[in-house]
Amino acid sequence: MEKKILEILSEVKPGVDFEGRTDLIDAGVLASFDIISLVSELNDEFDVEISVVDLVPENFNSVEAMAKMIKRLEDED
Amino acid sequence: MNFKENIFLIAFLPIVLLLYYILPKKARWGVLLASSLIFYILSSGIFTFIMLGTSVTIYVAGLLMQKINDNFKKQKSIEGITKEEKKLLKKKATNRKKLVVLAIVIINFGLLLTLKYGNFFLGTINIVFGTAIPPLSLILPLGISFYTLQAVSYVIDVYRGTCKADKNFGRVLLFVCFFPQIIEGPIGRYDKLAGQLYEGHSFDYDKFMKGLQLMLWGLIKIMVIADRAGIFVGNVFEKIYDADGSIILLGVLLYTIQLYADFSGCMDLVKGIGQLFGIEMADNFRRPFFSTSVNEFWRRWHITLGAWLRDYIFYPISLSKFFANLSAKAKKNFGDFLAKFLPSAFALFFVWFINGLWHGAEVKYIVYGLYYYVVMMLGLLFEPLFVKITNALHISRKSKPYFVFQVIRTFLLVNLGMLIFRANTLFDAWYALCAIFSKFNGDIFATSVLSYKLHIYDFVVIAIGAVALFIVGVLQERGHHLRDEIAKKNIVIRWIIYFVALFILVIVGAYGEGYRVADFLYAQF
Numbered sequence: 003m004e005k006k007i008l009e010i011l012s013e014v015k016p017g018v019d020f021e022g023r024t025d026l027i028d029a030g031v032l033a034s035f036d037i038i039s040l041v042s043e044l045n046d047e048f049d050v051e052i053s054v055v056d057l058v059p060e061n062f063n064s065v066e067a068m069a070k071m072i073k074r075l076e077d078e079d
Numbered sequence: 080m081n082f083k084e085n086i087f088l089i090a091f092l093p094i095v096l097l098l099y100y101i102l103p104k105k106a107r108w109g110v111l112l113a114s115s116l117i118f119y120i121l122s123s124g125i126f127t128f129i130m131l132g133t134s135v136t137i138y139v140a141g142l143l144m145q146k147i148n149d150n151f152k153k154q155k156s157i158e159g160i161t162k163e164e165k166k167l168l169k170k171k172a173t174n175r176k177k178l179v180v181l182a183i184v185i186i187n188f189g190l191l192l193t194l195k196y197g198n199f200f201l202g203t204i205n206i207v208f209g210t211a212i213p214p215l216s217l218i219l220p221l222g223i224s225f226y227t228l229q230a231v232s233y234v235i236d237v238y239r240g241t242c243k244a245d246k247n248f249g250r251v252l253l254f255v256c257f258f259p260q261i262i263e264g265p266i267g268r269y270d271k272l273a274g275q276l277y278e279g280h281s282f283d284y285d286k287f288m289k290g291l292q293l294m295l296w297g298l299i300k301i302m303v304i305a306d307r308a309g310i311f312v313g314n315v316f317e318k319i320y321d322a323d324g325s326i327i328l329l330g331v332l333l334y335t336i337q338l339y340a341d342f343s344g345c346m347d348l349v350k351g352i353g354q355l356f357g358i359e360m361a362d363n364f365r366r367p368f369f370s371t372s373v374n375e376f377w378r379r380w381h382i383t384l385g386a387w388l389r390d391y392i393f394y395p396i397s398l399s400k401f402f403a404n405l406s407a408k409a410k411k412n413f414g415d416f417l418a419k420f421l422p423s424a425f426a427l428f429f430v431w432f433i434n435g436l437w438h439g440a441e442v443k444y445i446v447y448g449l450y451y452y453v454v455m456m457l458g459l460l461f462e463p464l465f466v467k468i469t470n471a472l473h474i475s476r477k478s479k480p481y482f483v484f485q486v487i488r489t490f491l492l493v494n495l496g497m498l499i500f501r502a503n504t505l506f507d508a509w510y511a512l513c514a515i516f517s518k519f520n521g522d523i524f525a526t527s528v529l530s531y532k533l534h535i536y537d538f539v540v541i542a543i544g545a546v547a548l549f550i551v552g553v554l555q556e557r558g559h560h561l562r563d564e565i566a567k568k569n570i571v572i573r574w575i576i577y578f579v580a581l582f583i584l585v586i587v588g589a590y591g592e593g594y595r596v597a598d599f600l601y602a603q604f
Binding site for chain 1: 239240241374375378389390393394395397398403406415419422423426427459
């Protein structure tokens with residue numbers, strides 16, 4: 003899952019090394035504009051519905067956090 | 080009452096602090112609530128009932144939604160209930176909660192729109208329909224633009240489940256009217272702030288001293304830099320048609336410095352006051368003039384307003400089914416780039432329109448908001464082109480010179496926004512912009528610059544102040560925590576620093592003839 007998320011991230015925001023980063027939101031690497039594209043791609047890829055409530059920095063600061071959120075949403079389904 | 084006034088700094092605040100720390104911990108939130116209400120009544124008198132009304136509506140809304148949730152939980156745990164029935168119950172409960180939120184939004188934004196924009200709408204009606212409806216005599220309760228956003232955020236957060244409905248009305252009321260934040264924010268969130276306000280904090284010397292340091296720094300920014308720059312700015316914009324382009328340019332630059340020093344200084348003051356009580360309030364500024372784009376600038380300037388608009392306007396609109404469908408259609412017909420661009424472009428329009436309108440009931444504020452919208456959209460649209468150009472010219476986008484270029488470009492774009500923001504009318508702004516380019520005379524500058532009621536000494540003080548702000552900004556950007564570093568110095572050096580700062584404030588602060596205790600600029604919004 004992490005590998006696929008990395009692929010999506012590099013499409014949404016090319017030219018950034020996302021691996022190992024834990025401050026993607028806090029450091030402003032991903033802006034709200036990117037988040038919307040990212041959410042749309044993640045929803046399509048993993049067949050989940052990321053809602054407004056999930057759009058908090060803790061869920062998007064790292065690839066691992068995104069994977070964790072997606073797993074939780076998959077389990078909730 | 081104003082945080083800069085002696086009555087606040089010498090009487091109100093020390094008394095509240097004394098009461099806060101001598102009373103038992105459990106009663107301390109009561110001190111904050113009572114003092115906040117007194118502060119509000121002293122500032123707004125009878126209009127306090129409007130703020131109280133807002134607090135009551137959000138308190139009741141929270142409880143109603145809690146009741147709907149509890150009923151739903153009870154019903155879904157009934158034995159033998161099918162999955163389909165559970166889904167239906169959930170949908171019903173969600174719809175009821177949506178109605179509650181809608182009612183709160185209509186009531187509270189209706190109140191804000193009526194009081195703040197009533198005459199603007201009436202004037203527009205008069206222009207469009209040729210009527211002559213007289214303006215209403217409306218009074219704006221203190222901080223209504225700030226506390227309305229904060230209050231509505233509580234209800235939406237309860238709806239979303241980010242925080243639980245509070246059964247204690249006093250706690251909800253304190254969240255809305257906590258006195259340090261009531262004039263200019265920051266716009267707090269219930270899950271981050273309410274608990275801190277309610278919890279009785281023990282006296283912490285280090286935190287207390289850091290709070291005092293921050294207050295002192297905020298006061299220096301306001302009284303040494305902003306209030307002084309404001310005199311020149313006020314005089315230039317008052318008679319803008321008489322001024323040379325060079326003077327107008329200086330006026331715009333000084334206004335940018337004034338607004339930053341005033342607003343961020345007020346936030347330092349507010350955060351510092353919070354820290355005296357052991358309360359950490361949200362950051363509203365993070366060195367915005369080190370931003371490499373206008374987009375980034377707005378993530379670092381008035382952060383809590385941007386975050387509010389993002390969380391309660393931009394995200395819900397962007398993620399709505401309508402925009403998801405729009406994005407899918409765009410992807411099919413126009414390709415990936417526009418599929419990503421269009422939904423956000425639509426949603427951002429609302430964000431910037433509301434951002435502009437929030438600042439005031441005038442067309443110029445709407446234009447101000449939309450100016451940033453256009454700049455951001457153009458930036459996003461042309462980003463691929465910029466990448467191609469820099470690649471073709473072999474310019475590294477990660478190099479220091481390119482960073483400096485981006486910072487200066489952002490600074491200039493922000494100054495243009497400041498011109499729209501500060502000019503008395505849009506015509507004035509347009510005239511000023513044209514004059515900067517067409518009516519620029521260095522000789523007139525030299526002979527007239529001192530006729531705007533600022534002495535050469537004042538310009539020197541502002542320049543030193545701006546350089547000091549820049550140096551502090553650079554150090555903070557490099558990861559220095561200056562207040563922690565001062566706290567680690569030995570007692571002699573530490574107190575020398577405190578006395579020098581106090582000395583600067585007392586001696587160089589804008590007092591006396593020609594100066595007055597100015598209102599905070601953002602308080603008018």
